[in-house]
Amino acid sequence: xxxxxxxxxxxxxxxxxxxxxxxxxxxxxxxxxxxxxxxxxxxxxxxxxxxxxxxxxxxxxxxxxxxxxxxxxxxxxxxxxxxxxxxxxxxxxxxxxxxxxxxxxxxxxxxxxxxxxxxxxxxxxxxxxxxxxxxxxxxxxxxxxxxxxxxxxxxxxxxxxxxxxxxxxxxxxxxxxxxxxxxxxxxxxxxxxxxxxxxxxxxxxxxxxxxxxxxxxxxxxxxxxxxxxxxxxxxxxxxxxxxxxxxxxxxxxxxxxxxxxxxxxxxxxxxxxxxxxxxxxxxxxxxxxxxxxxxxxxxxxxxxxxxxxxxx
Amino acid sequence: xxxxxxxxxxxxxxxxxxxxxxxxxxxxxxxxxxxxxxxxxxxxxxxxxxxxxxxxxxxxxxxxxxxxxxxxxxxxxxxxxxxxxxxxxxxxxxxxxxxxxxxxxxxxxxxxxxxxxxxxxxxxxxxxxxxxxxxxxxxxxxxxxxxxxxxxxxxxxxxxxxxxxxxxxxxxxxxxxxxxxxxxxxxxxxxxxxxxxxxxxxxxxxxxxxxxxxxxxxxxxxxxxxxxxxxxxxxxxxxxxxxxxxxxxxxxxxxxxxxxxxxxxxxxxx
Ligand SMILES: Cc1cc2nc3c(=O)[nH]c(=O)nc-3n(C[C@H](O)[C@H](O)[C@H](O)COP(=O)(O)OP(=O)(O)OC[C@H]3O[C@@H](n4cnc5c(N)ncnc54)[C@H](O)[C@@H]3O)c2cc1C
Ligand SMILES: Cc1cc2nc3c(=O)[nH]c(=O)nc-3n(C[C@H](O)[C@H](O)[C@H](O)COP(=O)(O)O)c2cc1C
Ligand code: FES
Numbered sequence: 001x002x003x004x005x006x007x008x009x010x011x012x013x014x015x016x017x018x019x020x021x022x023x024x025x026x027x028x029x030x031x032x033x034x035x036x037x038x039x040x041x042x043x044x045x046x047x048x049x050x051x052x053x054x055x056x057x058x059x060x061x062x063x064x065x066x067x068x069x070x071x072x073x074x075x076x077x078x079x080x081x082x083x084x085x086x087x088x089x090x091x092x093x094x095x096x097x098x099x100x101x102x103x104x105x106x107x108x109x110x111x112x113x114x115x116x117x118x119x120x121x122x123x124x125x126x127x128x129x130x131x132x133x134x135x136x137x138x139x140x141x142x143x144x145x146x147x148x149x150x151x152x153x154x155x156x157x158x159x160x161x162x163x164x165x166x167x168x169x170x171x172x173x174x175x176x177x178x179x180x181x182x183x184x185x186x187x188x189x190x191x192x193x194x195x196x197x198x199x200x201x202x203x204x205x206x207x208x209x210x211x212x213x214x215x216x217x218x219x220x221x222x223x224x225x226x227x228x229x230x231x232x233x234x235x236x237x238x239x240x241x242x243x244x245x246x247x248x249x250x251x252x253x254x255x256x257x258x259x260x261x262x263x264x265x266x267x268x269x270x271x272x273x274x275x276x277x278x279x280x281x282x283x284x285x286x287x288x289x290x291x292x293x294x295x296x297x298x299x300x301x302x303x304x305x306x307x308x309x310x311x312x
Numbered sequence: 313x314x315x316x317x318x319x320x321x322x323x324x325x326x327x328x329x330x331x332x333x334x335x336x337x338x339x340x341x342x343x344x345x346x347x348x349x350x351x352x353x354x355x356x357x358x359x360x361x362x363x364x365x366x367x368x369x370x371x372x373x374x375x376x377x378x379x380x381x382x383x384x385x386x387x388x389x390x391x392x393x394x395x396x397x398x399x400x401x402x403x404x405x406x407x408x409x410x411x412x413x414x415x416x417x418x419x420x421x422x423x424x425x426x427x428x429x430x431x432x433x434x435x436x437x438x439x440x441x442x443x444x445x446x447x448x449x450x451x452x453x454x455x456x457x458x459x460x461x462x463x464x465x466x467x468x469x470x471x472x473x474x475x476x477x478x479x480x481x482x483x484x485x486x487x488x489x490x491x492x493x494x495x496x497x498x499x500x501x502x503x504x505x506x507x508x509x510x511x512x513x514x515x516x517x518x519x520x521x522x523x524x525x526x527x528x529x530x531x532x533x534x535x536x537x538x539x540x541x542x543x544x545x546x547x548x549x550x551x552x553x554x555x556x557x558x559x560x561x562x563x564x565x566x567x568x569x570x571x572x573x574x575x576x577x578x579x580x581x582x
Contacts, residue, residue, distance in 0.1 A: 026547040033314045046549075054562050061542045061550030063365040063390075068542055075549045075564070220364060277543040278355060278366060280317045280406065 003294040004301040005287065007041070009246040009268050010126055010164035010189050014041040015096045017302055018259065018287045021250050021273035022047055022102035022128065022168070023072065025283075027086040028093065034280040038095025039287065041269060045086070047102045047130045050113045052078035057212045062201050067220025067252070068274060069199050071213040074104065074133060079117045091123030099123060100166065103157075104130040107137055112156050119161030126163050129153065129188075131179075132170035132195035132217075144170040144195075147182035158187035166190045166248060169230075171223075172198055176230050177237035184238065184245045191234060192248035192271065194227045220252055220274040227251025228261050235266025235307055254282045256289015263290075263302065264309040313345035315409050315545060319357060322401045323379060328463045331386045332429070333395050340378035342408050346371045348437035349511075349536055349573045352407025353544040354382070356393060363390045366406060368541050368568070370511070372432035373439075373468070383432045383463065409544050410572050413437050415444060419507035419531040422448040423498065425520055427455050427490055427512020431463060433536055434511055438473045448507065451476060451498055455490025455516075459483030491519045505529040510576065511536035518581035525577065533576035539567040556580040 005016040019042040027045055028037045037043045055075025062069050077086065082101075090099050101118050105111040111129065119127055131144030131153060143149050154167055167183035169176055171194040180191045196217025201210045209215075231249045238245060246269065249262030254275030262270050275282035294302055324336040342352070353366035367390040373381040386395040397403065413433070416422070422441055424434040431454055438450050452469065455478040456462050462477055462484045469475060477485030478493040486493045490512070508530050510520055517535050524533055539551035546569030553571060555578050557563045565571065 024543075024548065030545055030547050034317055054564050055549060055552060057554065057562065058552045059540045060552055061540050061548060063363065066364055068365055070542070070548070070550060072549045075552075274542075277548060278364065279404070 003291045003299060005291060007268055007303055010166070012098055012125055012164065014098060014269060016041045016287050017263065017269045017290070018283055019044055019100070019248070019269055019271045020276060020283050021271035022130065024273040024276050027082075028090050031276070031280055032093065035276070035284055037090070037093060037097050039284055040097040042098035042100050042125070043090065043094070044100045044102050044128055044271060045082075045090075046076055047074050047104045047133070048076055048079050048082045048114055048118060049074060049104055049106070050079050050110050050117070052076065052081065059211055062210045062216070064199065064201055064218065065222060067218055067222035069201055069211060069216030069218055070196070071211045071216040073213070079114050083117065083121055087121055087123060098125040100126045100128050102128040102130050102168070104133045106133065106135065108153060108156055111153050112160050115157040116160040119163050124163065126166060127157065127161060128166040128168050128192060129157055130168050130195070132168065142170060144179060145173055147178050150179050150182045151186040154183050154186035154188050164189040166192050168195055169193045170195045171226055171230055177234050180234040180238060181241055181243065184243045188245065190246045190248055192250055193230045193234060194223065194251045197223055197226060221254065222252065224252030224258060224261070228265050231262055231267050232265040232309065236310060253286060254279070255286055256291075256293050259286050259290050260293055260305065263305050264307070266307040266310065268303070268306050313341065313408065315407055316341060317404065317406045319402050320405050322397050322399050322403060324399055325395075325397050328383060330458070330460045332461060332463055333384060333386065334372065335382045335384065335394060335397060336379050337403065337405070338378055339380045339405060342405070343374040343378045343380050346374045346380070346408050346436070347412035348440050349412035349433045350408040350410050351572060352382075352405050352409060353541070354394065355404045357402040357404055362393050365542055366404070366544065367391070368544060370433040370536070371408065371436055373436060383429065385429045406544060410568055411570065413509055413534050413536070413573050415441055416507035416532050417444055417446070419448050420504050421502055421506040422450045423494070423502070423506040423508045424450065424452040425490055425494060425508065425510040425512070426453065427516040428457070428461070430510070430512030430516075430536070434509060435465070435468055437509055439470055442470050442472055447472070450474065453478065453490050453493055453498060455479070455493065457481070489516070489519075491516060491523060494520070495523060499528070505531045507531040508533045508576070510534070514538070517576070521576050521579070521581050534573050535576035535579065536572045537567055537574055537579070538572065541568055544568045554580040
């Protein structure tokens, strides 16, 4: 019997639980011949900010053991060009896939500005709010660092849009579950975790960090255990607090078994990130892999498995 | 041709000099479509994962029987993995990628300046330039730090290409840098402004840009650049190359998608 991969959450129907992560699939067009977006549960766009950002100087990426570091610096085309040049393509090519636009700002007003602009555009199904970017005013502490700031940003975005909001959380905090609670209390419909972890690689010949900014964000299989633990912890905490909000699991996912770890930990949806750089069809392979494993285990609907690791 | 992600089988690997090797695999579609300056991303087949991200390599030769050659230097763990490949091994290839050199059909002379493993795209370019209806006279300048690294190009370069070799230790060819070879030996032989094509370490490209920017007349100046890459086709935004502008904000292009070949006069070299 065919496994039912569809997931209903955020008031939306997803044809399968596999999304592609912000910053790892561009705006969808580049992969079209290899991994068309219509096969996905949803595409999450690269972060959009109100104004175009050139990004950081090179080197911006470097490989590490089982992963990579990046300091792209949120390079993006800005909200106006996104709406004019990128979104129309996405909307006409998406088929049954959902479109989630990831947004951020470097001041609270910027979050409101970009959310309002993007949130009212036709074809956008939900917003993912990137809380991992630096707050310029507070001296480069990121917005996701404390529950108060998460609450303020999420409420502000909530007041601008009617669309479902997903709050994307950074793992570089003492208690990610407290942030998730704050986000949901402030009106987020779901939380996605994790964003990258801070890391550094040093060139031993030149005796200095490889990346132009010294630090970079770690992603890839190396972060999967961290992501799975975060999802597990947040799922439990939200349940204890009597809050029901779906969790989107991210970090080092590249195949069906990776995705299932997250789903069993409590994720309703998952995102494939860096793996797409290594294998452009990684997201498709993840969808097929989930179906295959469910089939082998006699599972008829993938949603039966959400949070199952807490029950057995 | 749109880039394709495929698994291919290694058909051969040979040492070309010192730590430099030539890897051969069969990739019919790519072989027929490759243009000089384009590159591919190579990675191990799943399971053999000593490296995580794919590595970019220029195409060195595209043979008529559908085989493709990559010339590479074993520097770090990715290229050492490649040096250990054997016929029959499987690798993943993603390509052809990037914007190639433009074959300047109007130039009567072409000067190709290669530094180290900047050689492969220029070897392919030389061959393609000769296929033009009115091919230019081609001088290929090839420099290495040490003579033992110099790759033997007999059988690879068409005889019509004039090859000049330099080594900094003086053990092979001209003693000194390839840029000195250009200014001292080759430039005086030019009778018309050449189309200049180059690929090599950034410091060499920057030195060449200084030389050409210093009042020398050229038909054009195309440089193939390197940046660390993750995706190889314009998605991760990892491979920024800064172009020279008067604007206060930096202006970046992507090495993998807008390049790797850039107008050498537009790059911000330092
Ligand atoms: C478009 C493009 C085409 C290229 N074509 C060729 C080619 O035809 N033949 C070839 O031998 N190399 C080529 N390179 C360089 C090649 O990609 C690197 O040498 C390779 O990625 C190093 O991988 P590694 O794992 O061995 O080294 P790593 O373990 O990643 O690093 C080891 C050392 O290698 C050097 N290195 C790393 N990345 C690069 C880089 N991008 N460029 C130069 N040096 C680097 C550094 O000195 C570093 O310390 C090309 C690069 C680009 C961007
Ligand atoms: C090159 C690169 C760029 C990224 N850009 C963004 C971004 O713009 N916004 C964002 O919220 N996350 C961004 N991320 C983080 C990913 O969306 C994801 O949260 C993280 O990489 C962990 O997942 P992975 O291990 O599957 O890649 C980026 C990651 C990478 C590797
Ligand atoms: S390598 Fe990813 S954008 Fe160029």
